[in-house]
Amino acid sequence: MQNKGLIKLFAILFGLVSLYQLSFTWFTNGVEDKAKTYAESKSNDGKEIAKLEGYYLDSIANKPIIDLGFAKFTYNDIKNKELNLGLDLKGGINAILQVSVKDILIGLSNNSKNPVFNEALAKATEAQKNSDKTFLDLFYNEFEKASNGTVKLSDPSIFGNKSLREKINFKLTDEEVKPIIEDEVTGSINTAFEVLRSRIDKFGVTQPNIQRIGNSGRILIELPGAKDIDRVERLLQSTAELQFWEVYSNQETANFFFAANNVIENFLKEQTKADTTLVKNDNLEDLLGEVSDSLATKKTANLFSVFTPSIPQSEDQISSVIGNAKVSDTAKVNAYLAMKSVRAQLPNEMKYIKFLWDAKPFASTDFTTNENVDRISLYGIKSNREDVAPIEGDVIDDASQEYGQTGKPEVSMTMNAIGSKQWGKMTTENVGKFVAVVLDDYVYTAPRVNTPITTGRTSISGGSMTVSEAQDIANVLKAGKLPAAAHIIQKAIVxxxxxxxxxxxxxxxxxxxxxxxxxxxxxxxxxxxxxxxxxxxxxxxxxxxxxxxxxxxxxxxxxxxxxxxxxxxxxxxxxxxxxxxxxxxxxxxxxxxxxxxxxxxxxxxxxxxxxxxxxxxxxxxxxxxxxxxxxxxxxxxxxxxxxxxxxxxxxxxxxxxxxxxxxxxxxxxxxxxxxxxxxxxxxxxxxxxxxxxxxxxxxxxxxxxxxxGLNYGVDFVGGRSYVVKFEKPMSATDVSESLKDVFGSAPEVKTYGASNQLKITTKYKIDEEGNHVDNEVQSLLYKGLKKYIPADVTLEAFKPGYGGVKTTGILSSIKVEPTIxxxxxxxxxxxxxxxxxxxxxxxxxxxxxxxxxxxxxxxxxxxxxxxxxxxxxxxxxxxxxxxxxxxxxxxxxxxxxxxxxxxxxxxxxxxxxxxxxxxxxxxxxxxxxxxxxxxxxxxxxxxxxxxxxxxxxxxxxxxxxxxxxxxxxxxxxxxxxxxxxxxxxxxxxxxxxxxx
CATH class of the missing domain: 1.20.1640.10 (Multidrug efflux transporter AcrB transmembrane domain)
Structure with missing residues (x-):
């Protein structure tokens, strides 16, 4: 064999590199084992354990775990380099989202009332259930049948409206309009992908996977390790929205924060005396979510213990940033600022203020513990009764990533004629003040307006913005506000x-x-x-x-x-x-x-x-x-x-x-x-x-x-399938009969692995969409199985995604609609x-x-x-x-x-x-x-x-x-x-x- 020395050298180097790569997994597992031990020593509650693990890992995220002298690696560093385990090994969520082309078409038509248009939409929706054609092709076919040549796609009541008048006029034939509509739909789907990727990147899981599935308008998202399933579903299915707002300065909000701090401090003292909890008062139960029921006993003395207001001491310190907090404390801050007694401290001219967080945290040192923590800035948006922004994303004609005068990446935007006029008016009225660009309720930038901008051009810049981030934002802004929500058509929860x-x-x-x-x-x-x-x-x-x-x-x-x-x-x-x-x-x-x-x-x-x-x-x-x-x-x-x-x-x-x-x-x-x-x-x-x-x-x-025939799984026929664990061995026949009463027909029930685990598959309401249907099916499943499970197992604990070791409840679920x-x-x-x-x-x-x-x-x-x-x-x-x-x-x-x-x-x-x-x-x-x-x-x-x-x-x-x-x-x-x-x-x- 020739070149033995070269092959030997390559094999040795390859082996050393492989060992080096795998060492990060070993160190990461060691750190996470310590986090788990710490969490279990502090609590026995499943969700509390998950939170405490997160707190522990957050506290050491930027501390050196490996020190080689010439290089140091923090927990975040080694976590990003470990061997990634999939959903079936680590747990998490897998979802395929469908950007609703139907909703996009409705948006492009300005919610047209044209009967031919709406008939074609309805029939295309029905036809899609038994067809593998795209919704757009089905819509074209149904529109041609319904119109019978009497109505064109370019009709002013459909796509020849004001919003698309620069691209479509009533003289165009249907064949000339179709490619324009297809481009608009593609742009909207691309926007959805970029917005979703931005959201997922902020979610905090290791190695998330998001990719387009051809040109179908479908997007695959995998989140190994994700535990808060409800949050993931809300994150994925909410509509993306770009807005331009006027902003209050830190000078204007300073007095309010001092007053709010006093109210909260007094309130907590009263609660401590009464031995009651914060959550049961001031309508905060929904606002605080998973914040503990006894914040007062955790020595949260006032607002300023979790929030640092920005108080300007001179003219040059006046800013659009009105304060900041640790990322982990934002839920508490939101809850405090939403209290009725706190909002009552706002002056009349600020009663519609809306508090929004920055899109990107910044690193800071906690001087009490001398640890590095992630903090995030807060802004005060000048909202109104209707909460409608003065300018929205539909005015953006073009956006691109460029380099500013300082050589740093920025996003350059060009507005259409309507947007240019609105932007010129807003910047003229706010010279010396601040305006914010908000995407999905996150503030991407809130600069001071130095001079009126009447050209319809502006830019988004930030000291820490990377080229890729600027490109992603430009892609989002280019198509403007997403005219349709994305809904989950397949999901697997483990x-x-x-x-x-x-x-x-x-x-x-x-x-x-x-x-x-x-x-x-x-x-x-x-x-x-x-x-x-x-x-x-x-x-x-x-x-x-x-x-x-x-x-x-x-x-x-x-x-x-x-x-x-x-x-x-x-x-x-x-x-x-x-x-x-x-x-x-x-x-x-x-x-x-x-x-x-x-x-x-x-x-x-x-x-x-x-x-x-x-x-x-x-x-x-x-x-x-x-x-x-x-x-x-x-x-x-x-x-x-x-x-x-x-x-x-x-x-x-x-x-x-x-x-x-x-x-x-x-x-x-x-x-x-x-x-x-x-x-x-x-x-x-x-x-x-x-x-x-x-x-x-x-x-x-x-x-x-x-x-x-064959036993086709839900991948092929659609349905909802659940793996349910019980405390003792169960009879599949008995369970099937019990569930027949709640579902109307007996679902398929099989022993799955151990004798105390069953796989339950039902097609109940599979043609209906939305989280409410998923929740209904899980609730009916819980109702039908109630007599087989301990009385202390609540519906929430029964559902998938509940933290800790599960003795009874849904271990995993899969949902696939027939269209996919x-x-x-x-x-x-x-x-x-x-x-x-x-x-x-x-x-x-x-x-x-x-x-x-x-x-x-x-x-x-x-x-x-x-x-x-x-x-x-x-x-x-x-x-x-x-x-x-x-x-x-x-x-x-x-x-x-x-x-x-x-x-x-x-x-x-x-x-x-x-x-x-x-x-x-x-x-x-x-x-x-x-x-x-x-x-x-x-x-x-x-x-x-x-x-x-x-x-x-x-x-x-x-x-x-x-x-x-x-x-x-x-x-x-x-x-x-x-x-x-x-x-x-x-x-x-x-x-x-x-x-x-």
């Missing part, structure tokens, strides 16, 4: 107790599977197996190092993908070792046999072909998959790349090093040295029996599919067809004969039909979830990858024998190829099955169906490479030769 259980069981199965593989390799290949184990351990280090370095999110299917690549890594070593053994048996010297085994003529050709076909499957899966499926594909692709490097290069380095010592080196043990030798099976003579057996299985499976279910099915179909097409073309390219491609693809069809048929036959018979969802599609595609991997290994040997033994009959070539690779086929299949069985038996309940599909697929895939792919190759070549 409670922390389920997440911890999942990660514990998955890690256990992972460790067990790895141990079994390591022991088997040593048992079967002796010293060579030990070397393969070292390469395998290095491969694992590389995989986790890459995932951490690139900020990937590890999920349960991702762990399955990693373990599957371990099996493929073992497969590569098995192929190499078997070829070396063959050469040794032929009488070759050790070094020559090793060199041949690692060469392209030896094992490398088959390894490369097998890995490329699996990699292509992974790419297709990544392109068409969403959420956990995409995560599985990513880890699969990373694992294939690292396993190929470790098996080919690291194993070679270690074997060459050991062989160079001149010691005896065999590739077997005394027990296994004669296994799978001198095998000569006439496989082709058994092909007709195999055809009959396969046909019987396929026919039975298809019959079950047509009569019994159709898209998931379509994407899954394209993924399978795409995989088959890509594999067919690659086999054709590598083997130069279409018969090889036909045999491979026929075997794949065979494997898919049998796996799907088994899932249909045994649905509701086997004691675990056999739903057909996204994870099942991932399993099918993985089976395709593994099966083609096995088939390619066999085909490679057939091609080799065909070129070497030109006098042999083609039937003998195939039988010999299958016989000589049988040892490798059985060895690899059994090793992989041991891994999968370990995960199936000891892994998380949520992937048992996924693992079962893989187990069946590996068994069937191994069978098909021997008895389907190769025989079909033979029969197609034989038939062609007869014709010729």
């Amino acid at each position: 409670g922390p107790s389920l997440g911890q259980k999942a990660i514990d069981s998955s890690m256990s199965s992972f460790g067990l599977a790895l141990l079994l593989i390591l022991l088997w390799m040593i048992f079967y290949y002796g010293k060579a197996g030990a070397i393969a184990d070292i390469a395998l351990a290095t491969n694992l280090l590389f995989i986790f190092g890459i995932l951490t370095a690139f900020g990937a999110v590890l999920t349960l299917p991702g762990i399955a993908g990693i373990i599957l690549t371990i099996g493929m890594s073992v497969d590569a070593n098995v192929i190499i070792f078997e070829r070396i053994k063959e050469e040794l048996n032929k009488g070759k010297a050790l070094k020559a046999a090793i060199s041949y085994g690692f060469s392209f003529k030896g094992a490398l050709s088959a390894i490369v072909d097998a890995n490329i076909t699996t990699m292509l499957t992974g790419i297709i899966l990544y392109v068409f998959g969403t959420g956990p499926v995409k995560g599985f594909a990513y880890t699969l692709m990373v694992g294939i790349a690292t396993s190929l490097f470790s098996a080919v290069f690291i194993t070679r380095l270690l074997i060459d090093w050991y062989a160079a010592k001149g010691k005896k080196f065999t590739f077997n043990t005394n027990i296994t040295k004669n296994w799978f030798t001198n095998i000569d099976v006439e496989f082709l003579k058994k092909r007709k029996i195999a055809y009959i057996i396969s046909s019987i299985f396929i026919i039975i499976g298809l019959s079950s599919l047509f009569t019994k 279910a159709d898209d998931i099915k379509t994407a899954a179909g394209w993924a399978i067809l795409g995989s088959l097409l890509v594999i067919f073309l690659y086999i054709l390219f590598r083997f130069r004969k279409w018969q090889y491609s036909l045999g491979a693809v026929a075997a794949l069809f065979h494997d898919v039909l049998i796996v799907i048929g088994i899932f249909s036959i045994f649905n509701k018979i086997l004691p675990f979830d056999m739903e057909i969802g996204q994870s099942f599609i991932a399993a099918i595609l993985t089976v395709l990858g593994y099966s083609i991997n096995d088939t390619v290994i066999v085909f490679d040997r057939i091609r080799e024998f065909a070129n070497t033994h030109t006098t042999w009959k083609f039937s003998k070539v195939i039988d010999k190829a299958l016989s000589t690779t049988l040892g490798r086929t059985i060895n690899t299949s059994l090793t992989t099955l041991v891994v999968l069985f370990a995960i199936f038996l000891f892994g998380g309940d949520s992937i048992k169906g996924f693992m079962f599909a893989l187990i069946i697929g590996i068994i069937v895939g191994t069978y098909s490479s021997l008895f389907i792919a190769s025989p079909i190759l033979y029969d197609s070549v034989k038939k062609l030769n007869k014709k010729n």
